[in-house]
Every structure is written in C-alpha cells, then in structure tokens.
Amino acid sequence: METLTYLxxxxxxxxxxxxxxxxxxxxxxxxxxxxxxxxxxMSGVALLIPVTSSLTSGLGPEEAAASAIILLAxxxxxxxxGGSTTSILLNTPGESSSVVTTLDGYQMAKQGRAGxxxxxxxxxxxxxxxxxxxxxVFLAKPLSDVALKFGPAEYFxxxxxxxxxxSGLGGKSMTKALIMTVxxxxxxxxxxxxxxGVTRFTYEIPDxxxxxxxxxxxxxxxxxxxxxxxxxxGESDAKSDIKVGRVLPTKQDLKQSAAPIARGSLLGFxxxxxxxxxxxxxxxxxxxxxxxxxxxxxKFGTGAIExxxxxxxxxNAASGGAMIPLLTxxxxxxxxxxxLMGALLMYNVQPGPLLFNDHPEIAWGLIASMFIGNVxxxxxxxxxxxxxxxxIETPVRYLLPSIIGISVFGVYAxxxxxxxxxxxxxxxxxxxxxxxxxxxxxPLVLGLVxxxxxxxxxxxxxxxxxxxxxxxxxxxxxLAFLIIAVLWITIPLILKMRGKKVIVSxxx
Numbered sequence: 001m002e003t004l005t006y007l008x009x010x011x012x013x014x015x016x017x018x019x020x021x022x023x024x025x026x027x028x029x030x031x032x033x034x035x036x037x038x039x040x041x042m043s044g045v046a047l048l049i050p051v052t053s054s055l056t057s058g059l060g061p062e063e064a065a066a067s068a069i070i071l072l073a074x075x076x077x078x079x080x081x082g083g084s085t086t087s088i089l090l091n092t093p094g095e096s097s098s099v100v101t102t103l104d105g106y107q108m109a110k111q112g113r114a115g116x117x118x119x120x121x122x123x124x125x126x127x128x129x130x131x132x133x134x135x136x137v138f139l140a141k142p143l144s145d146v147a148l149k150f151g152p153a154e155y156f157x158x159x160x161x162x163x164x165x166x167s168g169l170g171g172k173s174m175t176k177a178l179i180m181t182v183x184x185x186x187x188x189x190x191x192x193x194x195x196x197g198v199t200r201f202t203y204e205i206p207d208x209x210x211x212x213x214x215x216x217x218x219x220x221x222x223x224x225x226x227x228x229x230x231x232x233x234g235e236s237d238a239k240s241d242i243k244v245g246r247v248l249p250t251k252q253d254l255k256q257s258a259a260p261i262a263r264g265s266l267l268g269f270x271x272x273x274x275x276x277x278x279x280x281x282x283x284x285x286x287x288x289x290x291x292x293x294x295x296x297x298x299k300f301g302t303g304a305i306e307x308x309x310x311x312x313x314x315x316n317a318a319s320g321g322a323m324i325p326l327l328t329x330x331x332x333x334x335x336x337x338x339x340l341m342g343a344l345l346m347y348n349v350q351p352g353p354l355l356f357n358d359h360p361e362i363a364w365g366l367i368a369s370m371f372i373g374n375v376x377x378x379x380x381x382x383x384x385x386x387x388x389x390x391x392i393e394t395p396v397r398y399l400l401p402s403i404i405g406i407s408v409f410g411v412y413a414x415x416x417x418x419x420x421x422x423x424x425x426x427x428x429x430x431x432x433x434x435x436x437x438x439x440x441x442x443p444l445v446l447g448l449v450x451x452x453x454x455x456x457x458x459x460x461x462x463x464x465x466x467x468x469x470x471x472x473x474x475x476x477x478x479l480a481f482l483i484i485a486v487l488w489i490t491i492p493l494i495l496k497m498r499g500k501k502v503i504v505s506x507x508x
Contacts, residue, residue, distance in 0.1 A: 006356075007137060010364025013066055014372055019365070022055070022071040023373045027380070030078020034095055035086055041079035041095065041319075042336045045072050049343050065347035066362045070369040072343055076336050077129060077370065080279065080316045081377050084121040088308070089114060090403050092223035096214055097279035097315035099445050100287045102222050104300060104307030111303050115386065116249045120305055121312040122381040123249075124261045128313035129374035131265040132272065132320025136367060140324050150274055152460035153471050157481035158274075159454045162281060163447065164485040165288045174492065177443045180434075184447020185454075187212055195459060207419035214448055216411050216420045220427025221434075221441045223407045227400055228432040249305075257309035260290050264313030271314070272321020279318035284446050286314035320370070326351055327363060 013019060033044035052071055056064035083098035088105035101121070108117040150158075163181055190201045191211030202208040249257070267289060268282040290310040291300045300307050322337050330352030332338035344351050349359050356363045411424050431441060465471035472478050 003137060006360060006364050007368060009360065010366075010368035011371075013361050013365030014070065014368035018059075019067055019070050019369060020372070022067050023074045023369050024376055026071040026074020027078035027081075027373050027377050030075040030080075031082035031377070031381070033075060034079035034082020034084075034098075041076045042339060044075045044079055045336055045339045045343075048072060048075060049339070049346070052343070053346075061347065062359065062361055065344065065349050065359070066365045068347060069340065069344060069349075069362060069366050072340055073366055073370060074373050076340065077316065077319050077373060078377060080319050081122065081125050081381060083315075084125070084308075084312050085118065086406070088117045088121065090223065090399075090406070091226040092403060092407060093215075093218050096218065096449065097283045097311075097318070099218050099222070099280070100283045100311040100442065101308055103287070103442060104302070104304050106226075107301070107303035108305065108308065113303065113305075116253050116305065117308050119249045119382065120253060120257050120309050122378060124257065124264065124309045124313040125316040126374055126378040127261050128265040128268060128317035129320060129377075130371070132269045132317040133367065133370050133374070135269050136320055136323055136327075136370075140328050146273075150477070151475070152457040152464065153475045153478040154481070155274075156454060156457040156461055157472060157475075157478040157485070159450045159457065161481045161485040161488070162285065162450055163454075164488045165285065173438065176439050180439055180441070180443040181447045184444040184449075185451045187217070187444075188448050188451025189455075194456070205419075207417060211452075212423065212448070213411070213415055213420060214445075216415065216423050217427050217448060218445055219407045219411060220424045221431035221445070223403055224424060224428025225431025225435060225441070227403055228428055229435070230396065230400060232432070253305050256305050260286075260306040260310035261313045263289060263293070264310035265317045268314030268317030269321040272318030273324050278322070279315035280449050282314040282318035283311035284442070286310040287442075323367075323370075327355055327366075328352070330355075 014023070029048070030041065030044060033041060048071065049068075052068035055071070056067045059067060079095060080097065083093065083095040084101050084105065086092040087098040087101040088109050091102050091106040093099045093102055105117045105121070108114065163185075188211070190208055192199050192202070192209050199209060264286040267286050268279070271282040271285060272279065287300075287307060287310060290304075290306045291297045294300065294304070294306060296304075319336075322332075326332050326337045326341055330341070330350065332341045341351055344362075349355070349362055407424065408421060411420050434441060434444075461471050462469070472482065
C-alpha cells in the first residue's frame, strides 16, 4: 500500500502541465532519434542535457531536476519505439537493439504486411513498457539485490551462452552461424586494448585505434547490403509493386504475437536489470527463444510475426529494467542510463539507495511519467503506422537514394569520419556477398556486440582469482550458464548424427 501511495504522488508530479509537455517533447524527439540510424538513444540524451538546463531555468531545484529527467527518459524509451520503423521498412536498423527486427520485419514488409509489422511492434513496445514499469515499481529492491550477485565470472558465462545460442540464428547451417560468430568476435578485437594500451590489428591506421563502430557495421551489412542486392539482381520492378496492405494486425496476427510479446517483455525486463547486459542482448535472446519455442522454426527469417513481436517487446522492456540498478543502486546498466545518471548528478541528485527517501518527487515522478509516456507513444504511433508504411510504396529510384542518404548521414553524424563511410560501403558489399552465399549476418553482429563484454569480464574475473580459470566453474550461476551453453551446441549435433544413422540403417 505504501508503494501505491508513493506512486500516486508520482502521478501528481508527472501530470503537471509542464511535465506532460516535457514528456511529450521527449517521446517525439526520441522517436525521431530512433528512426535515424547511427544517432541512437545515447547520443540523443547526451545532446539534450544542455537544453534541459535552459528549459527548466525558471523552476525550483527539485522541480527542475524532475522535469529534466522526465524529458530525457522520454527520449530514451521513445528511441526504443522509433528504432523499429526503418528496420521494418528499409532493412536499416535505427539503433543496435533493432538489428534483430530486420530479420523478419523487412521480410513482412516485402510481402505487403508492413502495416501489421509496425502495429505489432508498437503494441509489443507498449505492453513491454507497462510490464517493465510494473516490475520497476514492485520488484526494484529484490531484483537489485540479485543483480549485485552477478560478478564478472557470471557475466562472462552469460555472454558465452549468448554466443552458443546464436546458432539459432544460423538458418540451415550451424557451421556457417558459428563461422560468422567467430568473425564478429575477431572484428571486436580491433583497436586499442583498454588494459595494456597495446594496439591490435590496427596496422598503424589511427582510425582503427578506437575499434570498429557497431552501427557502421550493422547499417552497412543490412541496409547497404540490400541496396547492392537490388542494384545487381534487378529487383526494382518487383519492389515497385509492393503494397502496404492491411494497416492494423489481423486477429491471427494478434493471436500469434500475444505469447511472444509476453515472453519478450519478461525476458527483456530481467536482462535489463543486469548492469551491462542491455537491450541489444535482450532482443537477440528473445528472437532465439521464439525460434526455439516455435512449432514452425522454419518460418523465422521469412516474415514470421513472432520474430518482430518478441524482440521489439524485449528491447523496450530492457530499457525499463535498466532503470532498476540506476535508481536503486546508483549503477548505470547501459550507456544511456550512465548519461541519465550524469544528468541527475548535474542537478545534485545522487542515484542510489537513498534516492527514494531523499528525492521521492523525482524518483516517483520519473516512474509515473514513464507510464504516461508509453501511452503517449502508443497514441502517437498507431495513427502514424499508415503514414510510415507508405514509405515501402516509394518507387525504387527514390527509395534507394533515400536509404543511402539516411545511412551515410547516420554514420557520419556519429563518427564524423571519412574512414567510417568507406567502411560502410565495404560492409555493404560484404553483406550482399555473405547473404547471397547463405552466411547469416545476425551472428556476426552479436559477436561484435558481445566480444568486448566477454573479454572485459573474463579479464576482471581472472584478475580477482589470480589467473585461476576454475573461478568460472566454482561460481554456481556461472557453472549453470556454461553447462547450458555446452548442451545448446552438443544436443542438436547429437540429434543430427542420430538422425543420419537412422536414415543409413533404413537405406541398408
């Protein structure tokens, strides 16, 4: 009851007219930030911090802090909504957690089901946002205690499990999926080692010292890869005939999406609670889960609506889950929450165990505003589905230059580097030839994301154990993750070998 009383007082703060306006402005800007590839929620929130100080200059210290964080949080989860739009329509991920949405969302758009895909993405995002906020209200304290038990060894084993599970994204060939995963891990090693300061695979090229930018690789592989495919394989006539079709999802679509949305919301929330895991990993795990759970896994990658509903729900739920370690422990769980923490500190508000006692208006006002912001996003996005979906009907002679322009602008705006533009083109060519030869692109992207995390957590774990590798087996949670990872790889291989023996014996 006490929690509900505090939440009611939070709604009293969030429903003030200026805070409603800040929440609306935040979600609109966030949606735009999510749509533009390369910018992402982290850059969007960082760019707006100086603006908030001038917007809230006439308010008291507590009111100014509450209004500023409401606006910035709106940008954060608004970007999670917006990222799916270009992923579905143009095969161009708006931000990293939307990469998985391209796998089935773009196929649905090519089949004339863009409206259904966008609607399900919006509905799934809304449900996930509400689920994660309910979890934030009632489970913040116990879950933050669990998150603290995850040390470097546990995180390392979780990431290894993620890499083994990526075999589920491999299409027909697990071997090709694992090859692409290892290739992604190799790309992740390029740059300067954070611990020793030694450069690796840079060949004295200064642009490589910071490593390869994730979104440059992702946008090149998916967006420009599709552009090169259209140019060289002459799909322009076919694409110009694509129609939007039905805007709202059918009863069958809703029935097929209900369980993936529920699973994605819960999975994304719990992954979001773990500092450092993030929405990208949540969306990949959700996709893998849905494919394994499905009675027809062969549909995935060809336009399965479950492949849109699950990941989109997971990445939005993860953004709510990431607020738990930030608000209750003062530990940012992702890059964006680190910037939000910086904004709170700028207003002399210290996130952590005392936040809810010392600054209840700010903490509960933020949580209440996220409920309101999710409703705003649903109300704004559902009517715009038809408008967004019309993009797919644009003639190819206009659409291809638009995709190239958006990709180049998004990459250059973040890196401001000619080298990244050359890398973008190279990745586009690589994406075309790899997909043409049935090499899955998603495992490469996941390897690139998880590579630095695996390395950092492995080295931290070995530092604490004085180089003893047994630390990964001595920790019960870490051991459980490693056992699941081994089983994930070996069981399909054993079943495949047994199946071949049965066929041989039948032929004999």
